[in-house]
Amino acid sequence: MAALGTIRKRGAFLVVIIGLGLFAFIAEEMVRSCEVTSNEKRQQVGEVLGEKISVQDFQRLVDEYQDMIKMTQGRDNLTEEEMNSIKDRVWETYVRNTILEKEAAKVGLTVTDTELQNILKEGKNSMLMGTPFVNQQTGRFDVSMLTKFLADYKTVGTQNPQMAEQYQKIYNYWKFIEKNLRQQTLQMKYYTLLSRTLLSNPVSAEMAFNDRYEDNSIELASLAYSSISDDKVTVSDADLKKKYDEKKEMFKQYVESRDIKYVDFQVLPSAADRKALMASLTDASQKLQNGNEPADVVRKAQSQIAYTGVPVTSKAYPYDIASRLDSMTVGETTAPFESKGDNTLNVIKLISKVQMPDSVEYRQIQIGGETVEAARKTADSVYNALKGGADFDELAKKYSQEGTKIWLTSSMYENSQSFDADTKAYLDALNTLGVNEIKNLPFTQGNVIVQVTNRKAMVNKYVAAVVKHTIDFSKSTYSAAYNKFSQFVSENQTLEAMEKNAAKYGFQVLERKDIMNSEHNVANVRGTRDAMKWIFEAKAGEISPLYECGNNDHLLVLAMTKVHPVGYRDVEDVKDILKSDVIRDKKFDMLKDKLAGASNIAAAKAKGAEISGVPQITFSAPVYVSATRASEPALSGAVAATKQGQFCPRVIKGNAGAYMFQVTKKAKRQGEKFDDKAIEAQLRQQAMGAVSNYFMNELYIKSNVVDNRYLFF
Numbered sequence: 001m002a003a004l005g006t007i008r009k010r011g012a013f014l015v016v017i018i019g020l021g022l023f024a025f026i027a028e029e030m031v032r033s034c035e036v037t038s039n040e041k042r043q044q045v046g047e048v049l050g051e052k053i054s055v056q057d058f059q060r061l062v063d064e065y066q067d068m069i070k071m072t073q074g075r076d077n078l079t080e081e082e083m084n085s086i087k088d089r090v091w092e093t094y095v096r097n098t099i100l101e102k103e104a105a106k107v108g109l110t111v112t113d114t115e116l117q118n119i120l121k122e123g124k125n126s127m128l129m130g131t132p133f134v135n136q137q138t139g140r141f142d143v144s145m146l147t148k149f150l151a152d153y154k155t156v157g158t159q160n161p162q163m164a165e166q167y168q169k170i171y172n173y174w175k176f177i178e179k180n181l182r183q184q185t186l187q188m189k190y191y192t193l194l195s196r197t198l199l200s201n202p203v204s205a206e207m208a209f210n211d212r213y214e215d216n217s218i219e220l221a222s223l224a225y226s227s228i229s230d231d232k233v234t235v236s237d238a239d240l241k242k243k244y245d246e247k248k249e250m251f252k253q254y255v256e257s258r259d260i261k262y263v264d265f266q267v268l269p270s271a272a273d274r275k276a277l278m279a280s281l282t283d284a285s286q287k288l289q290n291g292n293e294p295a296d297v298v299r300k301a302q303s304q305i306a307y308t309g310v311p312v313t314s315k316a317y318p319y320d321i322a323s324r325l326d327s328m329t330v331g332e333t334t335a336p337f338e339s340k341g342d343n344t345l346n347v348i349k350l351i352s353k354v355q356m357p358d359s360v361e362y363r364q365i366q367i368g369g370e371t372v373e374a375a376r377k378t379a380d381s382v383y384n385a386l387k388g389g390a391d392f393d394e395l396a397k398k399y400s401q402e403g404t405k406i407w408l409t410s411s412m413y414e415n416s417q418s419f420d421a422d423t424k425a426y427l428d429a430l431n432t433l434g435v436n437e438i439k440n441l442p443f444t445q446g447n448v449i450v451q452v453t454n455r456k457a458m459v460n461k462y463v464a465a466v467v468k469h470t471i472d473f474s475k476s477t478y479s480a481a482y483n484k485f486s487q488f489v490s491e492n493q494t495l496e497a498m499e500k501n502a503a504k505y506g507f508q509v510l511e512r513k514d515i516m517n518s519e520h521n522v523a524n525v526r527g528t529r530d531a532m533k534w535i536f537e538a539k540a541g542e543i544s545p546l547y548e549c550g551n552n553d554h555l556l557v558l559a560m561t562k563v564h565p566v567g568y569r570d571v572e573d574v575k576d577i578l579k580s581d582v583i584r585d586k587k588f589d590m591l592k593d594k595l596a597g598a599s600n601i602a603a604a605k606a607k608g609a610e611i612s613g614v615p616q617i618t619f620s621a622p623v624y625v626s627a628t629r630a631s632e633p634a635l636s637g638a639v640a641a642t643k644q645g646q647f648c649p650r651v652i653k654g655n656a657g658a659y660m661f662q663v664t665k666k667a668k669r670q671g672e673k674f675d676d677k678a679i680e681a682q683l684r685q686q687a688m689g690a691v692s693n694y695f696m697n698e699l700y701i702k703s704n705v706v707d708n709r710y711l712f713f
Contacts, residue, residue: 046091047706048098055712061090068176071169072130074411084520087713097183099699104190111185119181120146127177127184132170146174191691198687202676216617216639217665221604222627223595224657225587233590239582244571247581251569254701257514258535259562261495263488263507264523265555267481269473277471281336281345284467288349289333294465303467304344310427311354311461312414318468321348325462338471347467356431356461359409361454365396367447379447383440392451405453410461426450431461473553482548485555489546495559498543514564517710522558525550531558532710539563591658592651600647604660613664630656639663 045058065086066078078086104110119125123141128134133149135142149170156167244251269277284301288294298307305317314322320339325348328334333349367382369375382395396403408430419427422443429439433452441448473481488505492498502509512523517536522528527549534544535558544558564573571578598604605611610627617623619640622631632654639661642648647662 044708045712046095046708047704048095049102049703051098053094058090058094058709058712061094062087064172064176065090067169068173071173076415080526084713087520087709088518091707091709093183095700095703095705096187096696099696099703100183100187100190103699104186107193109186109189109193111182111189115185116178116182119185125181125184127181131174131177149174191688194691194695195684195687198690201680204680204683212618212620213669214618214640215615215665215667215669216663217613217615218617218639218661218663219601220612220614220625220627220635221595221598221601221609221660222612222625222657223591223609223659224628225584225591226628226656228587228590230583233583233586235579235582235586239586240571240575240578243578243582243585244574247578248568251574252567253564253569254566255516255518255707256536256566257516257564258560259511259513259564260515260522260535260558261498261509261511261561262523262556262558263498263502263509264525265481265485265507266550267473267478267553267555269471270477273474273477274471276474277345277469278336281347281467281469285333285336285347288347288465288467294349294351298465298467301347301467301469303469305466305468306417307465308416308419308424309463310414310419310424311352311356311431311463313358313410313459313461315411316414317462317464317466318342320344321346321464321466321468324348325350325353325464326460343471344468345471346469349465350462351465352463354461355458357455358457358459359407359455360430360452361405361407361456362430362450362452363392363396363403363405364448364450365392365399365401365403367399367449369446372444372446375446376442379440379442379449383438383449386438386449386451410459478553482555485557486546489543489557493543495541495543495561498557498559511561518707519710520713523556525554525556527551527554528556529710529713531556534558535560536710588653588658592653595651595658595660598660599649601660601662609660614661625654625657625659628654628656630654632656632659635659635661 043054043056044052045055046053066083069078069082069086070076120128120141120143123143125141128141131141131146133142133145134140135145149167153167153171156163280301284297287297295307295309298305305321314325317325318339320341324334328348328350330350330353334347336345336347338345365382367375367379369378382399385395386392393403413427425441425443426448429441429450430452433439433450435452435455438449438451441450484505485507488501488507492501499509510523515522515535517532519532522531522535528547531544531547531549538544538558538560540560540562542560544560547556547558548554549556595604595607595609598607598609601611612625612627614623614625617636617639619636621636622633623635623639624631625635632652634654635652638648638650638652642661642663644663644666648660650660652659652661
């Protein structure tokens with residue numbers, strides 16, 4: 001009882017304690033939930049119609065597209081600019097397909113397996129023509145080749161592990177093509193459906209024909225807006241506000257943008273740096289001329305181009321090197337020379353120049369064994385059998401190979417930076433063997449017996465030792481530049497101070513307006529992702545840290561000047577546009593008053609108008625007026641609506657002037673006949689273009705697209 005009494009006395013206190021405990025538990029769960037949500041958000045590249053895509057999923061799409069480019073172009077690496085382009089293309093494709101799939105699903109549009117098979121059987125789609133399944137004899141996609149490949153793909157991994165990797169690459173490439181075929185077909189279905197809502201008929205076709213092929217000739221009276229000085233026109237704030245209200249929808253933006261001012265300083269090599277590099281390349285040139293081992297000289301000089309000793313075409317070298325090779329004699333070594341295009345100093349020694357085939361067709365049999373000696377013995381036996389007239393294909397099958405004929409082109413190997421001894425011997429044999437000649441090649445792990453079956457396109461091939469070295473700044477030069485720039489940044493922590501003192505340091509404050517987060521670089525300097533992230537996190541008036549960017553040769557500091565959120569731009573932001581429009585309107589009113597009462601061309605001329613003849617005006621194309629140097633669509637419409645011989649008494653407001661005119665001739669263009677079916681087909685094509693451009697743009701605007709790629713790439 002005593003215990004119960006104690007509890008009753010302290011009941012309120014206990015309730016508070018229990019309440020705090022429950023609150024702490026709930027708060028902990030809320031914090032944990034918020035952390036999970038925040039972490040998920042930090043991993044999201046973007047969002048379309050509420051559907052989020054993670055950085056991992058987006059990277060997979062990028063890798064898929066990148067692998068396709070590498071395979072079709074036979075390349076190992078892509079430049080930063082090419083990778084940025086790929087990321088943009090992948091993002092645009094992802095957004096479009098996400099919107100398209102959602103919209104198509106609403107009306108029940110799909111692409112069935114049967115439809116896809118029909119596309120493959122027909123084989124006319126342009127995407128199919130870039131695949132490895134094109135019949136070289138017919139020049140058309142061959143679905144049977146694809147079917148055979150897919151069947152072989154399932155077993156090649158167990159039967160021939162060496163081929164498995166290549167088959168996997170081709171398989172991945174095909175799956176990419178197949179996916180894009182489905183997306184393309186769905187897109188065409190949806191576009192066709194929407195375009196049919198824009199009806200075409202013989203009446204509209206005839207109107208379109210007349211608009212395009214009815215020529216009008218006029219006598220034109222022009223008064224250019226430029227004939228009135230801008231300072232003769234008064235523009236008030238009320239005028240600007242009225243014009244803003246009139247054109248407000250033009251000033252709506254759907255993506256946030258930001259304005260910055262910045263100082264970008266590029267570190268350049270000093271005179272001492274250039275002198276030291278010239279001495280190094282002069283030494284390399286002398287050593288090559290004296291007969292030193294080319295590979296050693298090139299390596300020690302830290303050349304951008306490795307020495308391989310393998311004959312290659314001039315395409316394997318940069319243009320500045322390739323352009324000199326043909327004019328050099330074998331054994332000649334150049335003095336150091338500068339290439340402005342890539343900012344390098346260069347030395348070339350031409351070691352050999354030979355005629356070799358650009359393309360070689362060959363087949364081979366790989367011979368292995370329990371030991372290298374056993375492989376050699378077997379290879380000798382096979383080689384002797386072939387020399388004695390044995391069938392190549394039959395012998396290949398005996399060793400579980402097909403002996404398939406393969407084409408090797410120069411471009412497939414000449415951009416490699418190194419070759420081992422086995423590869424050099426292999427390439428040398430293929431390039432020097434005659435047609436139907438056979439050679440037994442001993443390699444480290446076994447033998448390969450090759451037979452050249454065809455040779456095409458004899459070209460010049462070169463072995464050249466090239467020393468190419470960028471004209472770089474030294475560490476001391478960079479350190480001095482960094483210290484100077486760092487001092488400038490630390491002493492000027494406001495935009496006002498930056499603008500006031502930049503010139504004292506030899507810097508210039510530049511401005512960039514309307515940066516969007518879909519851009520890849522700041523101030524056209526690569527490697528500025530951190531600066532981009534700062535831009536879209538900063539507040540107006542803030543100064544950024546110092547960024548080291550570019551190719552480690554740029555120093556950058558930013559000042560945030562203004563943030564333009566999604567929505568309508570401020571009047572101040574578009575003041576220059578508004579002022580220009582108001583001035584044009586007021587000048588037109590002044591010129592209109594000047595032309596008032598003119599009832600013919602002569603009267604307009606008497607009021608100061610410039611008179612000129614303008615032939616071949618059609619409704620479907622804007623008139624170009626040489627007197628005002630402007631295209632005038634409004635004039636085209638007014639001329640089309642005026643009968644032959646009539647004077648248009650209304651003053652036409654153009655982009656660059658005020659106009660009056662008289663129609664002197666109307667005639668159908670000679671040689672053009674009305675074909676309602678052909679014109680209707682053209683109108684349907686125009687409708688398809690409208691769907692692609694305008695309808696899809698409207699869908700994009702309504703899809704709440706969020707693009708956060710700048711946080712990751």
